[in-house]
Amino acid sequence: MATLGSGVVLHLPPMVLTSSISKPFLPNPIDRTKSPIKSSSLKDCKTIDELKMFHRSLAKQGLDSDASSITKLVSRSCELGTRESLSFAREVFDHSVENGQSYRSCFIYNSLIRGYASSGLCDEALSLFLRMVIAGISPDKYTFPFGLSACAKSRANRDGIQIHGLIVKMDYAGDLFVQNSLVHFYAECGELDCARKVFDKMLERNVVSWTSMICGYARRDFAKDAVDLFFQMMRSSDGVKPNSVTMVCVISACAKLEDLETCEKVYDFIRNSGVEVNDLMVSALVDMYMKCNGDDAARKLYDQYGGGNLDLCNAMASNYVRKGLTKEALGVLNLMMGSGVRPDRISMLSAISSCSQQRNLLWGKSCHGFVLRNGFESWDNICNALIDMYMKCCRRDSAFKIFDRMLKKTVVSWNTVVAGYVENGEVDAAWETFKAMPEKNIVSWNTIIGALVQASMFEEAVEVFRSMQREDGVDADGVTMMSIASACGHLGALDLAKWVYYYIEKNGIEIDVKLGTSLVDMFSRCGDPGSAMSIFDGLSNRDVSAWTAAIRAMAMAGNGNRAIELLSEMIEQGMKPDGVVFVGALTACSHGGLVQQGKEIFDSMERVHGVSPEDVHYGCMVDLLGRAGLLEEALQLIESMPMEPNDVIWNSLLAACRVQGNVEMAAYAAERIQVLAPERTGSYVLLSNVYASAGRWNDVAKVRMSMKEKGLRKSPGTSLIQIQGKTHEFTSGDESHPEMLKIEAMLDEISELGHVPDLGNVLMDVDEEEKRFMLSRHGEKLAMAFGLISSKKGTTIRIVKNLRVCSDCHSFAKLASRVYNREIVLRDNNRFHFIRHGKCSCNDFW
DNA sequence: CTAGGGTTAG
Structure with a gap:
């Protein structure tokens, strides 16, 4: 037909x-003949x-x-x-x-x-x-x-x-069944208001009416309304009792609420109500508990109702996979097969995903075999999972074979391929594939933006974010903003950071712990610890990462005392500190010169909190002792380490020797570094700095020679400043900026105000006049001068430097801040200097 | 006759 x-x-x-x-319709004829069959x-x-x-x-x-x-x-x-x-x-x-x-x-x-x-x-x-x-x-x-x-x-x-x-x-x-169907139809189409209108107008409601409405809310992420309506149903005069279908709907709503308390309430209700518990309900309950972090309760139900139930095992396995507990997921599925139950395609989805996460090609291949034997490969989701597995296991050919043969490639299939390229560090291939996609969704954009951020291509990431809004009209979500916040933090651009926050607020993107943590990091990296802390204060629940970000923010701002307070607050609230938190706390002590407190924290790590110090923690302590001038103690600590001290630790000591002017120990540390990490350019530079300050030019020359022999070059110091959304980059002695004449005039003006150059910062053995000149052309100074002439009076000048700030530029900045009444915020490779009224937040200790 | 859990990619 x-x-x-x-x-x-x-x-x-x-x-x-x-x-x-x-x-008018004809009435239905009445069939009077008895059916002959x-x-x-x-x-x-x-x-x-x-x-x-x-x-x-x-x-x-x-x-x-x-x-x-x-x-x-x-x-x-x-x-x-x-x-x-x-x-x-x-x-x-x-x-x-x-x-x-x-x-x-x-x-x-x-x-x-x-x-x-x-x-x-x-x-x-x-x-x-x-x-x-x-x-x-x-x-x-x-x-x-x-x-x-x-x-x-x-x-x-x-x-x-x-x-x-x-x-x-x-x-x-007015027909009850017809009305129920209408409620279901409108709810399913997302027209919940219409569904509710029909529901409210019904004169008589049965359990299906209530269930349809509850389910409608649950499926459309109005979990709260679903649960509320359920309890309303209990109180209603309709006299209806929930059945197992109703309960499955309510349970799924609870799973979305992620609120363990409500879960318990509902489970109690089920136990007391006499509703017959069927398999589907148990699966839903297990899923609910797993999604609400009630793993123990879920496991108890699972043990109680047996590991030979397909749906139950699938619910358990998929949740384990989601949490990254792949061993447990595979354990559940293996046990299930052991009791003679064949996995279905949902089970296989979990199994394959476990193999991907574990990079277990062998098991992945055997899953693939099982899929083929059972005809599951006609399901696009299974193919997507297999593509992911092969990409993650570096078998691109196998992945493409499946991709090419797929009859129904979905946006997920494409996303999987793009993510696979990113995984293997092939950003270009990822980009080409991304551009070729017939259809993109938010995950596609997030994948590519995240890839750019990971590859340190921060400006490109922001640019792609802009084109996403311009071209595609796809709405950014929390994941997008996490990447953008990270990019923004690395760029150190406060204006952009403020815009990012504004964007999130304006678009109603929920600030959960993860996004909140990213924002705390972003603001602290952009030199706005106040905003960082107000975001942190606004978080309703905080995990260890969130606390760490706050502590790091205080460390970067040089506020060691607040960082230590945060650490104790966190412990008081029952959080278990991990190694990463201690790095933040010790760094804070180091930047704040809090030697005694640092020692106490270091000592408490293992003894009180059961976290054994790793080499990074020793590194922090060496840094702390060294900066405080306790070089001997720092060296002793290195020698007492239970593990082999690495080049980073020796470098901390070397940096401290540079500040303290201890030539002998500096030479010793540099020697160790050259054995452990001969390619580490920074140590040569530091050592020659030490010699230069001591006026030992022969030794300076030797260091430079040995650098030359090894083909090493000093990584150039760059200073960035953003003026009206545009980033300007300055390197030492760079004269290419179009405003160079004005910048030079500005520099001369400041010099005449009485800046006494600290010539110990010059690495070269040249005459004093030359030294003076070289010093006056450091990138930080060029950026500062440019900032002074091209921004409004009284506004803050923000500069991002990729290396440690030299002491001459530091005192230059202090002078400029006093004379021009400007705040200067200088970010170096690991902290901030907030310079105002001739004083710096670091108390000249960095 | 009408209502139901578990689904891959960032």
């Missing part, structure tokens, strides 16, 4: 359908062949045009639910409708519409509905629920609304 696709309905304006059938014999037909045989025997008896018999045959055939049985049903239907005159009733239509709807062939169901209406056959109270169910499944909003019109016109709007 030339199918009247549901598209026909879709394109009709709302009134056409109802007006085209303005002639027994329905019991039809029930025995379990296969399509048996049904076909049955059909032939009807024909022999001359009953193949009997409406009742044919309707029953079609109905049974639909019940079998296979593609074959449905098309057989259609054949019988078409043949009978064309030949018979007695098909003026809706029964045969109902059967077939129901069959299509329940097998997900919604377009077929709806076109049949339309054909029936056009033929002037009245739908009855059974037809509407089938039709609406099809609309709900296929999100055919407009068709459903037209059916609603028809329901009103034909006066079925």
Whole structure:
């Protein structure tokens, strides 16, 4: 038949359908003949062949045009639910409708519409509905629920609304079942207000009415409304009791709420209510507990109801995978197979994902084999998981083989490939694939933006973010903003940081712990510890990372005391500190010159908190002692280390020697570094600095020679300053800036104000005049001068430097801040200097 | 006749 696709309905304006059938429907003819066949014999037909045989025997008896018999045959055939049985049903239907005159009733239509709807062939169901209406056959109270169910499944909003019109016109709007179907349809289409309107107007409600409404809220992320409505149902005068379906809906709402307390409340209710607990409910409960961090409760239920239940195991495994507990996930699935249960495609999704996370190619391949043997590869989700596995296990060819063969590549398939490239560090390939994607969603953008941030291409990341809003109209989410916040923090651009925060607020993006932590980091890296801490204070729950970010913020700002306070507050609140927190706290002590407190914290790590100090912690202590001038003690600590001291630790000591001017120990430390990490340029530079300050030019020359021999070059120091959204970069002695003449005039002006250059900062053995000149052209000074001439009076000047600030530039900045009454915020490679009124937050200690 | 959990990519 030339199918009247549901598209026909879709394109009709709302009134056409109802007006085209303005002639009154004929009443359904009453079938007075008793059915010549027994329905019991039809029930025995379990296969399509048996049904076909049955059909032939009807024909022999001359009953193949009997409406009742044919309707029953079609109905049974639909019940079998296979593609074959449905098309057989259609054949019988078409043949009978064309030949018979007695098909003026809706029964045969109902059967077939129901069959299509329940097998997900919604377009077929709806076109049949339309054909029936056009033929002037009245739908009855059974037809509407089938039709609406099809609309709900296929999100055919407009068709459903037209059916609603028809329901009103034909006066079925008061029927309980029809109303329930309407509630479900509107809820499923996301029109929750409409669903609620129908629900509220109902004079009588049964358990399905309530369940449909609750489920509607639960599925659309209105978990709170779902739970509220459930408790309202308990109190209502409708006198309905929840059944297992209701409970499954409520439980899934609780899972989304992620609130363990509500979970317990609901579980208590179930135990006391006498609702029969079925398998689906247990699976839902386990899922709920896992999503609300009630792993123990979930595990208890799992143990209680047995590891041989497919749905239960799937719920358990998928949650383990989500939490990265892949060993546990595979354990659950293995145990399940051990009790003779075959994994289904959902199980395999968890299994393959576990292999990807573990980079276990061997098991991944065996999963692939199982997939092929069971015909699961026709499901695109399984293919996506396999592509991910092969990409993560560096088997690009195998991944592409699957990708190329996929009949239905979805946006997820493409995203998986892009993410795979990123995983292997191939940003260019990821970018090319990204550009070639036929369709992009928020995950696509997040993947590529995250990749750029990881590759330290921060400006590019921000640029892509801008084009995402411009071109695609895709809305950024929390994950996007985490990447952008990170990029912004690395750029050190406060204006951009403020804009990022504004953007989040304006677009109503929820600031959860993760995003909050990123924002704390962003603001502290941009030299705005105040904003960083106010974000931290606003977080409703804080994990260890959040506390660490706050402590790091205080460390960078040089506020050691506040950092230590935060550490104790965190411990008081029952958080278990980890190694990373201690790095932050010790760094804070180091920057703040808090020697005694630092020693106490270091000592408490293992003794009180059971965290054994790693080399980084020793590094912090060496740094702390060294900066405080306790070089001997620092050296002793290095020698007492239980592990081999690495180059970073020796470098801390060397840096301290540079500040303290201890030439002998500096030489010793540098020697160690050259053994451990000969390519480490910084140590040569530091050592020659030490010699230079001591005026030992022969030694300076030797160091420079040995650098040259090894082909090492000093990494250039760069200073960045943002003026009106544009980044200007200055390197030492760089004269290429278009405003260079004005900058030089500014520099001269400051020099004349009485800046006494500290010539010990010059590495070269040149005459004093030359030294003076070289010093005056350090990148920081150029940036500062440029900042002074190109920004408004009284505004803060912010400079980002990639290396440690030299002491001459530091005192230059202090002078400038006093004379021009400006705050100067100078970020170096690991901390901030807030310089105002001639004083620096670091107390000249860095 | 109407209502149901578990689904890969960042």
